[in-house]
Amino acid sequence: MEKVIKIGLLGLGTVGRGVYRILEENRENIQRRAGVKLEVKRILVRSLEKERGISIPNDYLTTNINDITNDPEIKIVVEVLGGIHPTLDYVLEALNKGKSVVTANKDMVAQHGQRLFKAAQNNQCDLLFEASVAGGIPIIRTLKQSLAGNCIEEVFGIINGTTNYMLTKMSQGGCEFGDVLQEAQAKGYAEADPTSDVEGFDAARKIAILASIAFNSRVQLNEVYTEGITRITADDIAYAGELGYNIKLLGIAKDRTEGIEVRVHPTFIPKDHPLATVGDVFNAVFVRGNAVGDTMFYGKGAGELPTASAVVADIMDAARDIVRNVPGFIGCTCFREKPVLGIGETISKYYIRLKVADKPGVLASIALVFGNKEVSLKSVIQKEATGKTAELVLVTHRVQEQNVQDALMDIKQLSSVLEIANVIRVEGEK
Amino acid sequence: MEKVIKIGLLGLGTVGRGVYRILEENRENIQRRAGVKLEVKRILVRSLEKERGISIPNDYLTTNINDITNDPEIKIVVEVLGGIHPTLDYVLEALNKGKSVVTANKDMVAQHGQRLFKAAQNNQCDLLFEASVAGGIPIIRTLKQSLAGNCIEEVFGIINGTTNYMLTKMSQGGCEFGDVLQEAQAKGYAEADPTSDVEGFDAARKIAILASIAFNSRVQLNEVYTEGITRITADDIAYAGELGYNIKLLGIAKDRTEGIEVRVHPTFIPKDHPLATVGDVFNAVFVRGNAVGDTMFYGKGAGELPTASAVVADIMDAARDIVRNVPGFIGCTCFREKPVLGIGETISKYYIRLKVADKPGVLASIALVFGNKEVSLKSVIQKEATGKTAELVLVTHRVQEQNVQDALMDIKQLSSVLEIANVIRVEGEK
Structure with missing residues (x-):
């Protein structure tokens, strides 16, 4: 002593x-x-x-x-x-x-x-x-020690407090991105130059670290597909709610046989998922191990x-x-070399919002394109027309992203499609 | 290697x-x-x-x-x-x-x-x-290592999966305790003799261990005040919902200047508290440290x-x-000897459900007794009379439990009070 x-x-x-x-x-x-x-x-x-x-x-x-x-x-x-x-x-x-x-x-x-x-x-x-x-979330020690007996299959979570605060406010108030950003800056939650947070760069660094530890294979920062929250609108949040989801900016990493998926983007999460209710500046990381099953770790991410x-x-x-005279015993744990998969190889469900001409046959022509690219649709909502346009909200079944991207390339060419308003991946469903 | x-x-x-x-x-x-x-x-x-x-x-x-x-x-x-x-x-x-x-x-x-x-x-x-x-929740390593820089102020959580499954079912279906117990037994979630789970004994062992580690002072099993869920009715669950709470069986430990509070009992938790949505057989432990603030750890408690x-x-x-040739370096961490407080010394809010005669002046006489014992009331709901009786549902402000118990002793003597139907502590509110 x-x-x-x-x-x-x-x-x-x-x-x-x-x-x-x-x-x-x-x-x-x-x-x-x-x-x-x-x-x-x-x-x-x-x-x-x-x-x-x-x-x-x-x-x-x-x-x-x-x-x-x-x-x-x-x-x-x-x-x-x-x-x-x-x-x-x-x-x-x-x-x-x-x-x-x-x-x-x-x-x-x-x-x-x-x-x-x-x-x-x-x-x-x-x-x-x-x-x-x-x-404040002891996630690294948990991955390295407490869950060390597991093969970790997935790590994903809310790892940026600023954007979580903003999305929480947007979903409570029906506000748009710009208004909420101003509020976050006024409260000191967002910086004067908010790029690193709102574009997902901060979360990308963190998920690169988490993926490297969880899967014992080094993930480089430039291998992380990164998409921020600047394109999320009050409409997307309203549709998410209607469909039973919340929108969160997630860092996601999955260990697949072919390689590692690692990405940061706004994500639909079912409302009954433990991550869905993590609000304000709180962070939470969800981990699935082949022995422990589903676990989640919640706390303040900064401060x-x-x-x-x-x-x-x-x-x-x-x-x-x-x-004890044993420093340096546990060093780097990246003893594997697994490739990181391209975003096109992601397997996910997708929410797709389209602005289309409000006339007969539009849905049929769109559904045909998706069918040709082997993208099967789980749900379709057609929204009230305003003037001559309507909004189509589609959710797909699980499919490889490349197929969705290919379909959207073709759909863009359809004269009845005015705009691909947003595409958001869906996570956390069975 | x-x-x-x-x-x-x-x-x-x-x-x-x-x-x-x-x-x-x-x-x-x-x-x-x-x-x-x-x-x-x-x-x-x-x-x-x-x-x-x-x-x-x-x-x-x-x-x-x-x-x-x-x-x-x-x-x-x-x-x-x-x-x-x-x-x-x-x-x-x-x-x-x-x-x-x-x-x-x-x-x-x-x-x-x-x-x-x-x-x-x-x-x-x-x-x-x-x-x-x-x-599956690595709570002991978290307390001993990851939060070791903190003075832990509170540890409380859902640490018995069987009762959490039962309370989840009761709150979803409006069912009574007995029916849900049978279902849990049929599914293998409850044992043929469910005493250890439903009476809170299993949770008491766990909170004794957690409190000892968190506060570095040994808590003996017989010092844990223990109350099970057998007296929770569909009515209590319905009132909880109406008042904005869920009912959970919690193990609770708090480090106070005078001593340690450590107890197991059914508890009202605000619906927006992270523990409130932990359903089925899942466990979750909430920890508040003087540096880290609020954290929560979620996963399967058994299996x-x-x-x-x-x-x-x-x-x-x-x-x-x-x-590394260093076994036995970190041994017992109970380097303090702090007394465990009696249940009367608990400080909490209380939900109290009374069956009373449906006549004028009853509420006044009850409120007077609480006032005399310095128990102040946060809310009062008087429920539809059936025949000649009514139900009074009271929630107190934070107060020492002995005052509530003293008040209830006097209230029991009032001729207009037919029954003290239930008393449930409220946790997790500011």
Whole structure:
């Protein structure tokens, strides 16, 4: 109980402050549970002058990374700076100096994971990154340990809080995308430049990490098919409701014999699916294993303390390994090389909304095209005509996506079809 | 990758077969992930003759426990026999012989945990028991590791599948307890003697284990206030719906400054709470930590493969510790001694259903008694009189239970009150 492990913290933004606060406020529990005292020794900041709203001894702060990487007393480096440059260099340097690293940086892990794991392995250090996906939800440790006896078949979930907040509001209020985005920005849930969230890029990084761990095969970020929520309209949400679904932006990964499906897009989810009622900024990840069956893990995906909670759990694991003298034992788990399938190879059901001329025979000509491409339809709703146009809402049975895309190419050519208003995949049904 | 760890399996019932099957079917994944080959060497059974519907080499089976505990090659003993005698002796013997133990036995862990942990510690072995609570939900590892940086404030959840199935059916069909019990028995979800499930004893064992881990203070089984679902009627369920709640049998544990609240009873849960929509035989555990906020973990609570999935994860953890030569490092985590509060000290809201004479002044006299005992009412519904009686449905604000009990003692004496039909605690509201 006498032993102390010293920590170097890179960054003192929202999450950094959260980590410092938790280590202070929950000090006794943490020490008893980790079996060792944990102390922050140095903190890398950009400016020594900035007001931070937290009381930290002045000599903890430094603007020089070498004060941390060259300090042999510091055994664990916690990276909450974000970004790739210069962060990646700092982290590699720390690993090469034999320090275990805990990071919350999904960009870096998704893009440079392989290099980082190699450095960790070469130097017998831990590299832990629970906080990089879905902050407060301990999904990485769950996949790596608790469900390790399973072959994981599917992982999918709501892994971006901003878009979940927006879709929740749209479905409650019947509002359009633009209005809800403004509201989310006003509340601080969406950034001034919301691209990374609303275009699905943030979720893509996270599902790349989750798929790599679940299926033990590295998924590169550029292999993730990514589609955001900017084209979702109040009409789509209303139709979803009518058909018994909610619309959620999901990250989806499935292990198929031929390869791995991995994609991010707006998705119809049946209203009685456990993910359907996950609202506001909450995240939830659904996992199906061949032994455990269906499981779901729910919590806050971001925020100072939820994210810091995950960082601190990783710090404690790294500390236990250091005390037991076994860091670096569990390294990279990508021992397979499975191809990632193209989006055309996806197998799914599809919701398709078409604007068509309101005249006899239109439905027949459309149904004929789908039939020719072997796409069979589960339901068709024809909506009240406004003037000379009508709206057709179709839901298909399970089919390979290429067939749907081929059919839509032909349908676009039909003179009676004015617009393919939206195509949304359907998930979570038997 | 050459190393093999040999396992002794105690019991070849439902879960035992599941463990054997997973170790066979997921062999490659398990070996790669654990970093070592896992092989069942001997299996303790009652009879060598019994038909088991699974192909196992004959020389694996034995009726003699010494063939396992005295075999130095067996490093991990997996206990899926159930019961206390002779199981407890077997497990203690295995620990005393230096073998790590994985158990799914909630009775044994809840009643004899302290003795078992002591033996594990003395012999530097792992004692792992993820499968003892909520089968497929990795809640114990989550509390011990993933949320270790938090002070856990509350743990509550649906931890008995049989009663959740029954309450789900009652709320869907408007049926009474007896009918639903028969259906559950016919489907094999309830046992011929359903006492342990419907009286809440099974859930009590599990919440005793969860509370001990979450709050780092041992909760004894006999300290858990326990109330089953036998008194829940279709009327209660209908009123719950009308008031915006579902009724669930919950295990509830809260860490308060004065002590620990720990109890099992039917509970009103708001319909928009994540636990409210957990149906059928599914389990879900809700955890609130001072850093992570609200989290929930959902999955199958029982069954051959979900439970075996948890057992296999524990086997893999034990195996990793053996390979790294660090078994027994994380032992008992009950480093505190906090008192368990009596049920009268509970702080909650209460639903109270009274049968009263249908005449003027009755409500006033009842409200006066509650007022005298400082119980303030949130809502009152007076229901249609049938003949000369009426039904009063009250929901209180948060108050100490003793005040409610005192008020009810006085209310019972009122000549206009015919019956206190039910009192149900309300949880999960702000």
